Amino acid sequence: MADQRITIREVARLGGVSVGTVSRALNGYPDVSEETRSRLIELARQLDYTPAAAARSLVLERSQLIGVFLETGEGHPDLQHPFFHGVLVGLKERLGAAGFDLLLFAREAGGDGWGSGSYLARSRHHGVDGVVLMGVDPRDAEIGRLLASEVPCVGVDIELQGPHSAYVISDNATGAARAVRHLAELGHRRIATITGMLETHPGRDRLRGYRAELEAQKLPYRDEYSVGGDYYFDSGAAAMARLLELPEPPTAVFAASDLMALGALRTAAGAGIAVPEQLSVVGFDDIPWAEHANPPLTTLRQDKHGLGRAAGDALLRRLEDEDAEPAVDVLPVELMVRATTAPPPGT
Amino acid sequence: MADQRITIREVARLGGVSVGTVSRALNGYPDVSEETRSRLIELARQLDYTPAAAARSLVLERSQLIGVFLETGEGHPDLQHPFFHGVLVGLKERLGAAGFDLLLFAREAGGDGWGSGSYLARSRHHGVDGVVLMGVDPRDAEIGRLLASEVPCVGVDIELQGPHSAYVISDNATGAARAVRHLAELGHRRIATITGMLETHPGRDRLRGYRAELEAQKLPYRDEYSVGGDYYFDSGAAAMARLLELPEPPTAVFAASDLMALGALRTAAGAGIAVPEQLSVVGFDDIPWAEHANPPLTTLRQDKHGLGRAAGDALLRRLEDEDAEPAVDVLPVELMVRATTAPPPGT
């Protein structure tokens, strides 16, 4: 049998003191003799003693745990998307440095167990100190109950409303506008867009930014220059095909995601259209592959790690100040000019 | 103030029974009247009661939590790699269905807190029922202590030895051999390889499989046909360049990762070498991008979700049977023939 788990009682016994003293010594209370303290600390480290999180959480009403809801089931291939991956890294980094661990909710709803039902129940079950939501539907009634509760929430890429709910998101509108401006400055006047899903916040904002900048540049908005996609490769390829069929095809296209931009590139290549000589393309996201694409994709970089860190920060702020303003953090995106954009043909 | 957390005592009070009865009713014990049980269950659901995991974990010595160590710091951009992403999804799926949640260790070592030191201490701190290790160094002494302990471990893509340690891994050697065979059957006789890091298990196995199949095909092994890479794009591109400089360049190359294969493709394109007409390339992994590459990459698909599920299974098996054999699961890889392989030139 392996060595029994070492409890505070054991440390106390071996140290010849009471459990109270051990607790105080280890938790840095002032009222403990320096000699006793260092002796106990040393003893604890020798024994590799670690307080049981469960016990501590029970009495402290603090778990040092941040829950993460990341939908990944049917119709939610989101965890697939590299985006959330990056966010997770940032989250882990920031929250980890602050002494928190991450609880990734996995337990299937509807199972036998308790705490498997609502988001709220699951959060309370583990007594998480805060929750990060990614890829969930903000209109879901269960989400609503969570937001209305006492548990601090922060959404990544979703607009969350609630007394203790903040959210972080990229500056999608400005980013989209930046893309259009870049294209306009290059001399393009026929600029199309391939949109993301318009029921998502980012999808709408990127379209909005596109239209706003068109206006700012005094370029006409044309309905046929705006074709819908779903963020994924195939939809981008299909959209590009539609654009190419237009009587007056665009000389540049802004795709609301890199995957779609890459799909567009593929279609263009298939049609024998040279990029960027005959057609300029800019994406959104800056996924790892973008810079390796052929030609390397000009795109708007989302700071995925930064979003994760910002989400962590929002939570931490809320945790140390009960009534901190539920912040909404909008992170800038950065235009990465690579090789898919150039002046329009005949310039 | 939000509604106070509902405890079992509250349910008991409202139900006019003792806490013991509530506990028994909710946990499906037989010795409780049918009437009382259904009444209490209904009451509990109305109140949205959820037992506190901490309290339960304390008395049951079971946390329904599986810890996940995923190194992601300096020199460990692993969480970056799409591979672990997929594994995480599989893990979540399998373990979630079995009623477990995932604890992603994030807390920085060396911090003030307890339980931030060794892997073992952190595991015990949270009382996780098992641990999944990814991207860690199996020779690390701290890892050794964890493996020697009573906590069930399973490594993904790393060979773990310990009384309660299993591991899951792709059949790298067979996969590599399969790649070479595919190439040989196409008629290639000058087959080179770009290896992964040889200090990793997969790196060595893929090289081993390559050599074994060369032998099986009665093809000579040539030192200059084996050039080292680090799994990433740039190393693949560089390696391909070296191969091209050879007096007698290979007609086919097996790269130990898709990223390197893609890098090789890039170099070939830059050198004006047509793929697959003049050069065949096969990768390993089947990352999402592989099928969208130009031309679509022939590669060995690793079942990332499967690895995650297998890791979950190994843990579950161990948990329900104290002395189950520490399994080692080797998952098959699948050859995805796409468009980067063809018979050698002049055939």
Next chain:
DNA sequence: TTGTAGGCGTTATCAT
């Protein structure tokens, strides 16, 4: 400066 004891929310062992 240190020891003692109550309580956090559960489950499990006795009684009844």
Next chain:
DNA sequence: ATGATAACGCCTACAA
């Protein structure tokens, strides 16, 4: 079939 009550490991008044 149900009600007390003792753990589980820890923190924190309160006493000493």
